[in-house]
Amino acid sequence: MTILCLASYDKGHDFIRECKRQGCTVLLLTSLSIKDKATFPADSIDEIFYMPDDDEHKWDRTQMIDAVSYLARSRPLDRIVPLDDFDVEVAAMLREHLRVPGMGETTAHYFRDKLAMRMKAREEGLNVPDFIHVLNHAALREFMERVPGPWVLKPRSMAGSIGIKKVHNQDEFWAIVDALGDLQSHYLLERFVPGDIFHVDTIVYENQVLFAIASGYGRPPMEVSHTGGIFTTRILERESQDARDLLAENARVMQALGMLRGISHTEFIKAHEDGRIYFLETSARVGGAHIADLVEAAAGINLWAEWAKIEIAGGGQVPYRPPEPRNDYAGLLVSLSRQPHPDTSAYNDPEIVWRMDREHHVGLIVRSPSPQRIQELLTNYAARVQQDFQASLPPKEKPTS
Numbered sequence: 394m395t396i397l398c399l400a401s402y403d404k405g406h407d408f409i410r411e412c413k414r415q416g417c418t419v420l421l422l423t424s425l426s427i428k429d430k431a432t433f434p435a436d437s438i439d440e441i442f443y444m445p446d447d448d449e450h451k452w453d454r455t456q457m458i459d460a461v462s463y464l465a466r467s468r469p470l471d472r473i474v475p476l477d478d479f480d481v482e483v484a485a486m487l488r489e490h491l492r493v494p495g496m497g498e499t500t501a502h503y504f505r506d507k508l509a510m511r512m513k514a515r516e517e518g519l520n521v522p523d524f525i526h527v528l529n530h531a532a533l534r535e536f537m538e539r540v541p542g543p544w545v546l547k548p549r550s551m552a553g554s555i556g557i558k559k560v561h562n563q564d565e566f567w568a569i570v571d572a573l574g575d576l577q578s579h580y581l582l583e584r585f586v587p588g589d590i591f592h593v594d595t596i597v598y599e600n601q602v603l604f605a606i607a608s609g610y611g612r613p614p615m616e617v618s619h620t621g622g623i624f625t626t627r628i629l630e631r632e633s634q635d636a637r638d639l640l641a642e643n644a645r646v647m648q649a650l651g652m653l654r655g656i657s658h659t660e661f662i663k664a665h666e667d668g669r670i671y672f673l674e675t676s677a678r679v680g681g682a683h684i685a686d687l688v689e690a691a692a693g694i695n696l697w698a699e700w701a702k703i704e705i706a707g708g709g710q711v712p713y714r715p716p717e718p719r720n721d722y723a724g725l726l727v728s729l730s731r732q733p734h735p736d737t738s739a740y741n742d743p744e745i746v747w748r749m750d751r752e753h754h755v756g757l758i759v760r761s762p763s764p765q766r767i768q769e770l771l772t773n774y775a776a777r778v779q780q781d782f783q784a785s786l787p788p789k790e791k792p793t794s
Contacts, residue, residue, distance in 0.1 A: 405476030407697035517649035621785025627724035
């Protein structure tokens with residue numbers, strides 16, 4: 394089998410390695426702008442191709458069709474797999490053009506376009522915060538009169554918290570929208586729901602959820618992105634009511650949005666006001682911010698490697714089951730650092746199983762059979778990291794490598 398991996402960013406190394414371990418021919422198409430910085434595992438790649446990209450790492454769709462079609466003249470492409478959120482729609486377009494198996498454009502929109510996924514979720518009876526497309530101005534005025542602020546203005550196709558703005562009143566909203574000009578229709582406006590934010594990371598094969606694990610953020614990612622601070626998340630107690638409710642709601646999301654096979658990272662909020670769980674957004678990829686490392690620490694399952702196995706199995710002709718998960722607990726902490734190469738040697742509890750190695754960043758993962766011990770360590774380390782290392786930057790408006 395020949396697998397073409399699309400990677401506008403330097404990620405998915407374990408996916409690539411697993412494809413090669415499974416005997417596949419691995420082709421990588423990546424961005425020219427990261428050619429000298431990327432660390433892809435060359436020993437697991439048969440050929441690498443570089444595509445010109447703009448300052449937001451975006452590829453020209455027509456050029457992509459022409460380039461990949463040219464590759465297909467001499468190389469049979471059995472699978473086309475996007476390794477980053479920004480590549481999901483491009484991969485779907487290429488699959489449809491070349492008639493390669495996998496998620497098509499309509500379903501891909503449900504896992505990339507924040508407006509499309511909300512509309513589909515609402516149609517299927519899922520709880521979603523009130524929202525509206527930033528399109529018709531009269532309808533927007535009616536929405537803001539009916540739904541009290543603050544609201545959240547979200548770009549439809551960015552990843553994570555990039556480009557999201559909290560809006561407190563109508564004057565502030567119209568000033569932002571006027572500045573957007575012709576880009577207005579690429580946004581949605583949503584009721585801001587105070588609450589606790591959770592994520593569920595999932596393996597789906599032939600419409601069946603075969604593995605899912607629920608985690609809770611320490612502070613909302615949007616808040617960390619906009620005001621600075623320390624990012625934390627930890628695996629929830631598996632028998633807790635929150636975990637049970639989140640897993641049930643996640644299964645409904647996968648069914649409603651049509652996830653056939655692959656990996657998904659999905660976010661929910663449990664509202665302080667009514668205690669209900671609301672769907673926020675989902676994706677057809679492995680979660681970022683080292684969440685895959687968190688899952689592997691707790692459950693012993695490498696989501697990147699399992700994704701490769703799923704793609705290769707494809708179509709249900711080959712049986713696929715994920716490994717039996719471990720039942721440990723884990724917590725993740727990440728922060729910007731004032732120091733270029735922070736020294737975390739003083740953080741020496743035996744529960745530490747992973748340390749981040751990246752300039753101006755500090756990160757740790759802890760593992761324990763006890764969820765209480767994980768929470769204790771995260772609370773302790775967050776206070777220490779704030780004093781020893783923490784730095785902050787303005788929130789990202791555009792994706793960066």
